Structures are given as C-alpha cells and as structure tokens.
Amino acid sequence: QIQLQESGPGLVKPSETLSLTCIVSDYSIKSGFYWGWIRQPPGKGLEWIGSIHHSGGNYRNPSLKSRVSISVDMSKNQFSLRLNSVTAADTAVYYCARMGPGAHDSFDVWGQGTLVTVSS
Amino acid sequence: EIVLTQSPGTLSLSPGERAALSCRASQSVSSNYLAWYHQKPGQAPRLLIYGASSRATGIPDRFSGSGSGTDFTLTISRLEPEDFAVYYCQQYSTSPFTFGGGTKVEI
Numbered sequence: 630q631i632q633l634q635e636s637g638p639g640l641v642k643p644s645e646t647l648s649l650t651c652i653v654s655d656y657s658i659k660s661g662f663y664w665g666w667i668r669q670p671p672g673k674g675l676e677w678i679g680s681i682h683h684s685g686g687n688y689r690n691p692s693l694k695s696r697v698s699i700s701v702d703m704s705k706n707q708f709s710l711r712l713n714s715v716t717a718a719d720t721a722v723y724y725c726a727r728m729g730p731g732a733h734d735s736f737d738v739w740g741q742g743t744l745v746t747v748s749s
Numbered sequence: 750e751i752v753l754t755q756s757p758g759t760l761s762l763s764p765g766e767r768a769a770l771s772c773r774a775s776q777s778v779s780s781n782y783l784a785w786y787h788q789k790p791g792q793a794p795r796l797l798i799y800g801a802s803s804r805a806t807g808i809p810d811r812f813s814g815s816g817s818g819t820d821f822t823l824t825i826s827r828l829e830p831e832d833f834a835v836y837y838c839q840q841y842s843t844s845p846f847t848f849g850g851g852t853k854v855e856i
Contacts, residue, residue, distance in 0.1 A: 675794065675837055675848040690845040691750075724793055733841050735784035737805060739793035 631656035633725050633740035641719075641747050647712040651725030651740060658706050659683045663728035665736060666699065666710045668721040676721075680728055681708055688732070715747045751776055751840050753849035760854045768825040770852045772838035777818045782842035785814055785823045787834040788851075794837060798823060828854070 637649035651664070658664065665680035679689035681699045689697045693712070701708040712719060722744050726736035752775040762768055772783070781801035786794035796805040798814035801821055811826040825832055833856055838849040 674850050675839070677839075677846040677848070680846075688844055692845070726793075728841075729799075733780070733782050735796055735799040735805075735839065735841055736786075736794075737796045737799070739795070742793050 631727065631738050633727065633738060635723060635725050635740045635743040637723075637743060637745070639744060639746060641715055641745060642749050643716055643747055644714055647710070647715050647719060647745055647747070649710045649723055649725075649743065649745070650707050651709070652705075652707045653727075654706075656727075658701060658708065659703055661730050663730070663732060663734060664701070664708050665726050665728050667724045667726060667736065669724070669742075670718075670721045678710065678712075678723075680732075682732070686732075717747050719745070720747045721745060750845055751778065751843050751847055753838055753840060753847055755836075755838060755849035755852045757852060758850075760852060761856070762828055762854065763856065764828050764830055766828050768823075768828055768832075768854055770823040770825075770836050770838075770854075772816075772821040772823070772849050774819040774821075774840060778821075778840045779842040781817055782840060783814075783816070783821050784839045784841065785812075786837045786839065787832070788837065789834045797836075825854075 632654040666678040681687035698711045722742040724742045725740045727738040728734040756771045783801045785798040788794040802814045
C-alpha cells in the first residue's frame with residue numbers, strides 16, 4: 630500500500646531556505662502520476678504550493694512561484710520542495726500528496742505532514 | 750484565481766442526523782473538477798469525493814457529492830461519531846488549485 634513520508638528540518642531561520650523531501654514507498658514515482666505539496670498554517674486552511682510529474686513538468690502557485698522549486702529524484706523514488714527567503718508566514722504543516730494521472734486531479738494519498746517553524 | 754466559499758462555517762449536529770455542506774465558487778469549475786476532504790485534528794486531510802460526485806476508494810455511501818458550475822454540496826446522510834471533523838472543498842480545474850476555508854461539523 631502506497632505511503633508518503635515527509636522529511637526535513639522542523640526549524641528554519643528567517644531569510645533561509647526550507648527544504649523538504651517526500652519519500653514514496655510501495656509505489657513507483659515513475660508510474661505516471663503527478664505529485665504535490667500542500668501546506669497548512671497552524672489553525673488555518675489548506676494552500677496548494679505546487680505539483681510535479683516524474684517527467685519533470687511542474688507548476689506552482691503564483692503566490693509562491695518566485696520562491697518555490699519542486700524536483701523529482703526517480704532513483705530514490707522521492708520528490709522535493711525548496712522554498713527560499715522564508716518568513717514567519719511560512720510556518721505551517723507541510724504535506725506531500727499524490728495526485729491522479731492527470732495534471733488536473735485531486736489528492737488521493739497524503740503524507741502525515743511535518744511542521745516547519747520559521748524562527749530565529 | 751477561483752475563490753471557494755464554504756458555508757456554514759460551523760455545523761452543530763447530532764449522530765444520526767443529516768448534514769449538508771455548501772461550496773460556492775467565484776467562477777465556474779470546469780469539468781466538475783471539485784473534490785471534498787475531511788480532516789480530523791492532528792491528521793492529514795482524507796479524500797472523500799472527486800469529480801464533484803464520485804466517492805473515493807473506501808468511502809462509505811452515506812457520503813455523497815452533487816452540483817456543477819459554481820455550486821456544490823456534500824451531503825452526509827446519517828452522521829456517525831467519526832464524521833465529526835473539518836470538511837474542505839477543493840477545485841482542480843484551474844491553476845492555482847484552491848481550497849475552501851472549511852466547514853467544521855461538531856456535535
């Protein structure tokens with residue numbers, strides 16, 4: 630059964646870069662699906678960050694686009710998120726998730742989420 | 750950007766009652782690319798409905814979705830204790846994909 634697990638530092642200093650990896654288990658990332666990142670500030674709603682296909686094609690939320698990069702590593706069966714120039718407003722639980730096979734699909738499998746706090 | 754407005758903000762009901770949650774979009778959601786999730790405290794969201802009306806794998810038939818265009822509804826026919834949670838709608842027809850602000854279903 631497919632599982633997703635986020636990993637990365639739980640604390641990042643302001644102006645630095647947040648880096649997270651999503652490790653996919655029991656499912657090949659090359660199977661043609663899209664993969665995404667979503668975040669949720671404490672006590673608030675959900676915000677889509679961006680999505681990527683194993684071929685490398687990706688698209689990002691324009692509100693974050695200039696600061697976000699998403700990549701995929703097929704050899705390790707994982708995909709990653711980098712968000713630079715972080716501020717306190719980037720403090721959130723970050724989730725990785727699987728989308729369907731199309732560029733327009735819902736998120737059907739989610740990781741458990743990881744809290745990232747931006748603070749000095 | 751498509752803005753999704755969910756109502757009511759909070760729904761206070763009892764087990765066994767019927768719940769109807771609304772999700773209204775600021776512009777038409779093409780191809781009914783509208784999903785519903787619920788989220789319990791400390792957990793990740795779980796997909797309930799996709800394509801406005803198709804139940805995800807393993808979701809009981811007391812959950813149903815309806816609507817098209819700009820108005821969508823999630824109905825829970827008889828609330829079970831495990832259904833008390835926050836519910837989110839999401840559109841995936843137009844980038845950026847957006848979520849509604851959520852409806853809390855409480856006892």
